[in-house]
Each structure stands twice: as structure tokens, then as C-alpha cells.
Amino acid sequence: MTIEFDDNDIILYSAIYLPKDIISAVFDITIIAWSKVIANREINISSDEPIIAGYLGKAMTKEKNSRPKLRDRIRIEEEVGTRSFPNVPKPKGRIDIKIIYSYNENEYFGMECKKVSSTNPDRDLGRKYVLEGVKRFVEGTYSIGHDYAAMLGFVIDGKVNDCIDLICDRLNKYKNDICLKEDWVNELSFGTTQNIYRTRHIQDGQNDLMTILHLFLTVS
Numbered sequence: 001m002t003i004e005f006d007d008n009d010i011i012l013y014s015a016i017y018l019p020k021d022i023i024s025a026v027f028d029i030t031i032i033a034w035s036k037v038i039a040n041r042e043i044n045i046s047s048d049e050p051i052i053a054g055y056l057g058k059a060m061t062k063e064k065n066s067r068p069k070l071r072d073r074i075r076i077e078e079e080v081g082t083r084s085f086p087n088v089p090k091p092k093g094r095i096d097i098k099i100i101y102s103y104n105e106n107e108y109f110g111m112e113c114k115k116v117s118s119t120n121p122d123r124d125l126g127r128k129y130v131l132e133g134v135k136r137f138v139e140g141t142y143s144i145g146h147d148y149a150a151m152l153g154f155v156i157d158g159k160v161n162d163c164i165d166l167i168c169d170r171l172n173k174y175k176n177d178i179c180l181k182e183d184w185v186n187e188l189s190f191g192t193t194q195n196i197y198r199t200r201h202i203q204d205g206q207n208d209l210m211t212i213l214h215l216f217l218t219v220s
Helices: 020-039 049-065 125-138 160-173
Strands: 075-082 093-100 108-116 148-155 180-186 196-202 209-218
Touching: 020 049, 020 108, 020 148, 020 209, 049 075, 049 093, 049 108, 049 148, 108 125, 108 160, 125 148, 125 160, 125 196, 125 209, 148 160, 160 180, 160 209, 180 209
Parallel strands: 108 148, 148 209
Antiparallel strands: 075 093, 093 108, 180 196, 196 209
């Protein structure tokens, strides 16, 4: 079963708070697109993270375009510049995947990608996931003022549960750096997609909690 939007024309609904059915559809697209990337053997554990993210983004766009209710209602962009504040002269960062869902260019669902492994401590990919991924949302480099964002972990050692334990450890280790306010829990609000987790943070200069959703995809 595939998830699409309901019959309401939500692309015309320009909202500060991201509708959950958009997130559900995006995760559904992501899971199916990832299965096709793996089946086509387009990437492996030695592939660079931008290459993996690129193949995923391309597959997501193809999957989205195969669904009549989604094809013209969201847009998927890759390696897109983001501003920390609207009045700064140039983008501060480049997010891996941006889901545009309204006519307001400040409204999007940001997805940042990082390779993760529990078996190569010298590289400490868990630290990079937190301080070069999660923190970019918290400091407002990405998704300033947004209520939701996502981290995609590309698991390169095949040990998803061990990688989750590692990320939880690093989140707690750097909790002050990432303004962690609610610990890691399972997130059950987004359709049929399994194994989504969440953390909540205070974003720089904002009063409301930001929810970061975490999804792990195994590279094989």
C-alpha cells in the first residue's frame, strides 16, 4: 500500500506547522525509493555519503512522480542552499534533501543524511551524525523556525540496533550542544512506516520545540 495525500488540496494550505500527512507520504516514498536503490546495486558501503544521498533523492523523485496525487503537489530538491535567517545575503548551508510542499519558499521538510557505523570508532560517525547533522537543525542552519525535520542514517555495518545505541549515546553526550529537551523515543504518528524515532530540541532563537525524526536505512 502506498501513502498519498487525502483529497484536500493541502498544497494551497500554507502553514507554519507541517501537516503530518506530508511527512507520512515522504517517509513512504523514502522507504520504497531506498529499496529500489538497493535492488539496483547503485551504492555500497564504500560510497560517499553525498553519492548515496544523490541516488536516494533521484529515486525519491521518480517514485513521487509515479503517484498522480503527489506528482504536482510536492517537489524534491537536492543539495539545496538554506538561509539561517531570511535577511542574510547568502545561504549558510546546503541540505541534502528538501521537500517543498507549498508556495512559500520558507516552508519545506528538510532531510539531512549521514553515514553511520557502530564498528569503526576511529571515524566516530555517530559524533558526526549529531554535531554535523542534528546540530545544523538546532543552530538554524537548516529549517529555521520549523516544527519538523529529519535525519537519515545510512547504516554501513549492517547493525541497525547497535547504530541506534551509538546515536543515543552521542545525543546524550552532546545534549547541551544540541539543546536536547526530550530523549529518544519511538515515533508512531506517521502512517505505516516503521522504525522512526524522534528527539526534540530548542532551536536557536526559537521558543517552540523542534521535532527531529530519525530513520535508518541499511546499505548493502
